[in-house]
Amino acid sequence: MRIFISVLLLGTLTLTHALQGVSTTEHFNNSLTLDREGNYLLFWNYNTTHVTFEVRVKTRGYVGFGLSPNGNMYPADVVVGWVKDGQVHFQDRHTTGHYTPTVDKSQDWFLLHGEENDFGTVLKFVRKLSTCDQNDMEINNGTQRVIYSYHHEDPADENSLAYHGAERRGTKSVNLLNVNKPPETVSFEEVKVYDFTAGNYLVPDKDTTYLCVANQMPDLGGKHHMIEFEPIYTPGNEHMIHHLVIQRCPGKHPDLHNAKGECFTNWPKGWPYCPEIFIGWATGGGPYYFPPNTGYPVGGPDDYSFMVMQIHYDNPSFKSGMIDNSGIRMRLTPKLRQHDIGSLVIGHNVAPFQVIPPHETAYVTKGYCAHQCLSEAMDGEHVDEIRAVSVMHHAHLYASGMKTRHFRNGTELKPIYDDPNYDFYFQEFVSLKDEVVIKRGDSLRTECTYTTSRSTDPVFGGLTTREEMCETFLYYYPKLDILVCTSFPAMWTKYNYTRGEDDWGEGPGSFKYVMKHAYDWSNSTERSLFKLEQENVSVYHTCSFNSHNGTNRHDHREWEFVEHDTDYISYVPPKSDCDIAN
Template sequence: MWRILLLFVLATSSVVQCDHHLCPSGYSRGQYLDASTQKYLLCWKVDWSDRSITFSAKVATTGWIGLGFSPTGFMPNSDVIIGWVKDSQGYLKDRFATARSQPQIDDIQNVRLLSFSEADGMTTLEFKRDLEACEPKDRSIEEGTTRVIFSYNHNDPTSETALDKHTFAQRISVNLLSGTGNVEPAPLEMDHETFDVLNHNVSVPAQLTTYWCTPYKLPRLQNEAHIIRFEPVVQANHEELVHHIIIYTCLDVVVPYLDMSWDCDNPPDSVPDSVQGCRDTSVIAGWAVGGSGITFPSQVGLPLSGQTGAQYVMMETHYNNEQRKKDYIDSSGMRLYYTPTKRRYDSSMLVFGHTVNSSLLLPPGKDEIITETVCPAACTQVGLPSTGVNVFGTILHSHTVGKGIWIEHSRGGVQLPNIDSNYNYDFNFQDFVLLRNEVKILPGDVVQVFCDYDTSARTQVTIGEEGTLDEMCLAFLLVYPRPQLFSCLSQIGVSVLRSYINQATLKGYYSDLVNNSAYEKTQRRQFEQSVRNMDWSNDDAYTLWEKEFWSSKKRDYFCNDQMRKNLLGAPEEVGNSTSLPEITQPLTDARTPKPCTTVTTESPTSSSLDLISNLFLVAVLPLMAKGIGN
């Protein structure tokens, strides 16, 4: 099987900051949306019982402030909330932006102002809304990524329909309902210690993409310990250079090379394949731009040292040198926290999804292409312990044309709730998600990863590969107890692919494909180039692709253990064959919204209004207006 890549390759962003300690009491999550200036603090809390979310926005202005939820990160078609405080009165309106212009007030108001204040040059608004969209001009807040736009102006509006243009505006992607900040981190043991795995003054090549390999010896402890947290250590001013860091377990074959580091794709002749092969083994830590560190649950840790724990590692750093600068000297890496007080369970990472190769074949010009992968019952039956594994965290990954990823789970034909879902995937923002409720995967269960792509802006085919402009479809699950299984990846069957290529070649869609044996490992670069040069100008090319290839239910899959050995005894490059599962009891669509509660109440008149005051406003005053109160 081709090398498994944990390529969390992202566009420029910054490490997520969790600033909920600055939030009012009761708020579970908060961060400065403008990390560099720290003038817009947004805090939020979710009430799952009535499926609502409450925000507290504290902004360094005495004018209006805005918060919006966008499908693209830009103003058009955004659900926008704008409010301000003037003459001791709070104002807040639910609006909709049709263009890059003043958002218009919605006919139906689905947001409620709870409190407000203005003091010391700061405006604070607290407001609440439903998670689900209540009318066409609202946007639902779903699990996964939410693209947030935020803005403010230093002047109060003269009226609700006369707002000056924003003084400041930005956009950011945030996990409002998931993400590491929504689960209270487990406290670290008092005896915990840290160590850094860092690059050593790497002279970064003046090229767009470089993967840099650095072997490392971990602290050698007398007894096995547990890694309980990891976080990035990115060199100052290199936030746009360092795109991901992955730490793989390694054997003592790296010992002679511990004083070296090299370009992973062009290693020195002295570095043997056995050392390069460390990048095919299990992972103990990973980070990507846009993400943050992660703290493990209190009963779980990654083994370190001792008889079974990691002793040597290979750190892979992806540099994205867009400016091709020649003077980058980098010493970024990861910081790992560990405790000698061994926890109850050993943790591990499971990888599901599509093999990283050109059998992932996405034609250009399509606004929706959904790929379906499968890890069948035969693999989980042999790869998981009899009691199964508990999933407590995930990270989902595709590249720049990916727009949605979700993990489906079934047992005996009965579909269970998704393990994780992100229907608004953003390549610029990926983070570990700690699940609110752990998910049990049992031996014999089926796990499927679905990826949704939009290639409408492309004119050439997109294939599965490691480049940023290529694609992937991968899901990484943090689980315990540690199973034999490490990865279960699948692809449309090679026999189906070869038949399709033969037909496409006969019709002239492939102009330079010599023969279908080019798909074999030794000639795959030739095959990939042929695929990239395929002629899609004829509509029949799409029809053939869909009918003879993409609609196939046949899959080849690779069920591998922590050391890349196939658990079912199949050759590494061949794998096993299966078909997509038959779901006899499908799950009701989890995205179906609940009935919404329309908010029609007036705003509070001071920040001290409590529940009784609100009830008075919405219940007693209308009665008095009718004369009932006399």
């Protein structure tokens, strides 16, 4: 389904911000409702050294707020405050267990304002991004898990905080320093709003469904730039939408417009191959605004106009009768910006050949984007470099950290993006603070850290959330013809397995069956043997390019060689102010 609205503005288009209309002590650029009931509101601003927070909570008792690496009360860096008899009480604390937080010796969260009003309790406070206190968490550009709590009564004193209860606490993941912000206005532009939705789809009563919906975009009358996209939901279905991906496909297919079916298993006849990742969004993410000098090209003679939207429904409770019309809203403009954005998928090929052993607390999977792929793509456009502007990491439930690494001439550069606290339930495009230059001859790597301590069998790469992925979606400019740059280890060469129809199977003779019985996975020595063998197996590097021949095919390249960490000099971050001080 599509909705196409063209609006010619006589003045300006103001892009809305969350929680408008709530009075605060100053203008805040960022805001978030932390609980479902709207009882706990968070506002914040940041600069290069500090973050200023303001919380507004519907209570006249104490308020707790903090940062946690895992979303739990322990370990956590917290503040607790309340207003009693007109006096504001406020303390920097940390947790040593799931009980009353301990007061920090170094008080690094500083109160700016506190009051009680008709809404409830208001606390405004500030903290440095890095305090050099071992009991404080660093605030960086990765995923931060904010924790909160409140109680309806003030404590008798600072040593007698009553338990807040299970209903007055929670956690929410957020990127506190994400520089992706809406422009104040989009001036005197013809903005076309284009909605691409599921078309009132009856969601099956099974745990995982990948729905694919086709859309033949109408003639826009010439090249446009997409300048923003955002998710739209059927109310009540938000929890079921794990991710949305829109891919663009060669050729025009008006006969397939609005066609739909389950991806990979029930494709409509004539469905084309769609290699270009146009839009990627996953649970927890919000709107994405392209940098003001860039836009994603749409509607031009070289731009694919046939699109397929993949919606991943996660329905572990097997609910039935759910009708969904969720999707993506795009904003397009004919007022072209300076640069065309391109998209690139890098990482581990999605296949069972990604094997993650059980009983591990920090196992790392590596997916490579070979320099041969990037160099050929740049040669095709006669450019020496591209500039990355934003990334989105994508993995599933076992992932606890992700990193996109960058290599040049045998030396590792600063990671393009490092998120050691990756959260499956919070995935969005993160704008890079500074554009990252990727030169001809560079290579990239996506690394995913997994925790499988509760698993007894290996976890395999695959499509469901109970399987795993390890991918980076990258927006960059200028746009190249390369679309996908991934790798996978030739695991079958070690286990007397012949690739074929059983690659994705489960029964005897399948790759999964062979791997499950190849080791005693409960034995740490045998798991170490598996890791050693995996480190020395050949790696297949693959990349896909636009074909530009009007067919449904794509150009494909493949290389095979062993990757060794000893082949480069590892990146060493510069010493921080805290390192120097110590």
